[in-house]
Amino acid sequence: MSQLLHPLDELYRRAESAMDPAAWAYLNGGAVDELAVRRNPDRFAEIRLLPRVGVDVSALRTSQDLLGIELPYPIMLAPAALQRLFAADGELGTVRGAKAAGATAVISMESSVATRELAGEAGPFFQHIYVQKDRELTLELVRMAEEAGARGIAVTLDNPVPGIRYRQDAGMLGLPEGVRRANLESGGVPRLTGGYLDPSMTWRDLEWLVAQTELPIIGKGILHPEDARFAVEAGLQAVYVSNHGGRNLDTVAHPIDCVRAVSEVVAGRVPVLLDGGIRRGTDVLKALALGADAVLIGRPYVWGLAAAGAAGVKSVVETIRDEFLAAMAMCGLASLADITPAVIFGEEG
Numbered sequence: 001m002s003q004l005l006h007p008l009d010e011l012y013r014r015a016e017s018a019m020d021p022a023a024w025a026y027l028n029g030g031a032v033d034e035l036a037v038r039r040n041p042d043r044f045a046e047i048r049l050l051p052r053v054g055v056d057v058s059a060l061r062t063s064q065d066l067l068g069i070e071l072p073y074p075i076m077l078a079p080a081a082l083q084r085l086f087a088a089d090g091e092l093g094t095v096r097g098a099k100a101a102g103a104t105a106v107i108s109m110e111s112s113v114a115t116r117e118l119a120g121e122a123g124p125f126f127q128h129i130y131v132q133k134d135r136e137l138t139l140e141l142v143r144m145a146e147e148a149g150a151r152g153i154a155v156t157l158d159n160p161v162p163g164i165r166y167r168q169d170a171g172m173l174g175l176p177e178g179v180r181r182a183n184l185e186s187g188g189v190p191r192l193t194g195g196y197l198d199p200s201m202t203w204r205d206l207e208w209l210v211a212q213t214e215l216p217i218i219g220k221g222i223l224h225p226e227d228a229r230f231a232v233e234a235g236l237q238a239v240y241v242s243n244h245g246g247r248n249l250d251t252v253a254h255p256i257d258c259v260r261a262v263s264e265v266v267a268g269r270v271p272v273l274l275d276g277g278i279r280r281g282t283d284v285l286k287a288l289a290l291g292a293d294a295v296l297i298g299r300p301y302v303w304g305l306a307a308a309g310a311a312g313v314k315s316v317v318e319t320i321r322d323e324f325l326a327a328m329a330m331c332g333l334a335s336l337a338d339i340t341p342a343v344i345f346g347e348e349g
């Protein structure tokens with residue numbers, strides 16, 4: 001008798017059989033013993049919901065404005081590098097699937113299709129960057145994002161040095177032929193000469209970055225409430241709670257355990273985003289209940305991309321969205337504004 005799988009688990013299985021093992025290791029692996037990779041989703045599963053009944057949930061209101069983008073529901077796609085490792089279309093499949101599902105994508109600086117080529121196929125999108133040792137190159141990346149029509153820039157803060165990734169290193173020794181770091185070698189942005197990370201970057205550099213562009217800057221990889229305060233003081237226009245999917249530091253705190261304290265410090269001054277372990281619609285509800293304004297899906301949409309291209313990406317987003325909508329209704333929550341910590345068991349008092 002065949003076992004019925006959750007739709008995402010089915011895509012995971014199909015993706016694994018479609019993908020080169022080294023790419024699979026890069027996609028799903030993480031730092032050292034990969035405890036944080038595994039436990040990010042587990043932490044969501046450990047949190048219990050406490051529904052209210054007798055509420056009219058016949059028309060759920062889930063749209064919101066996020067940095068000038070009208071999100072139909074609070075689910076977006078996290079930046080993921082080098083997607084031609086996973087599917088022939090790479091990021092083209094992702095932005096097409098995201099657009100079809102009404103989800104805003106964050107395009108990695110390390111995309112294997114250039115942002116300029118993706119922009120015409122994408123809905124509203126954000127560009128991700130790492131601040132480069134060469135600040136002129138950083139500025140060129142900012143200008144590239146502006147010219148391509150990005151609606152904001154997510155700058156990754158949790159990666160001062162490369163994560164130690166044994167599984168990845170055992171499999172992938174370099175980029176296979178045909179997979180390139182497209183934003184870093186085309187259209188005026190020169191190829192990187194040194195490492196892609198700057199371990200000397202501080203809040204002063206972020207203040208500098210904010211002053212260089214009209215685009216909102218989103219600080220990705222914040223877990224500590226004090227860093228959330230620094231981010232707002234530096235002029236960042238969104239705080240993105242993340243542990244990089246457990247890919248950089250093992251045994252790091254889980255984003256779902258940090259988001260409440262972060263959101264209390266941020267106190268509504270800027271939006272709070274969260275990724276790391278979002279696998280089910282109830283995870284979205286729990287993240288919002290504890291203070292996030294929106295969440296981002298990481299690995300699961302890449303499983304969808306690898307299994308079925310743009311349609312697979314769309315299906316991952318819609319599966320999680322439909323579960324989220326059902327969970328809202330089951331919990332007696334008619335709008336995003338109704339989602340508070342009171343829906344978490346043990347927080348109701």
Ligand SMILES: Cc1cc2nc3c(=O)[nH]c(=O)nc-3n(C[C@H](O)[C@H](O)[C@H](O)COP(=O)(O)O)c2cc1C
Nearest residue numbers: 027078079080081108156244245275276277298299
């Ligand atoms: C294959 C892959 C590549 C990634 N590339 C980037 C990147 O270029 N920049 C970045 O800030 N985060 C990157 N991330 C981290 C994601 O943006 C996100 O934080 C993480 O995947 C969320 O956890 P989840 O996969 O459990 O949903 C990458 C993640 C994966 C799986």
Ligand SMILES: CCCCCCC(=O)C(=O)O
Nearest residue numbers: 081110159181196244247
């Ligand atoms: C040579 C490109 C490396 C990109 C690193 C992307 C990333 O952040 C990840 O987690 O992987």
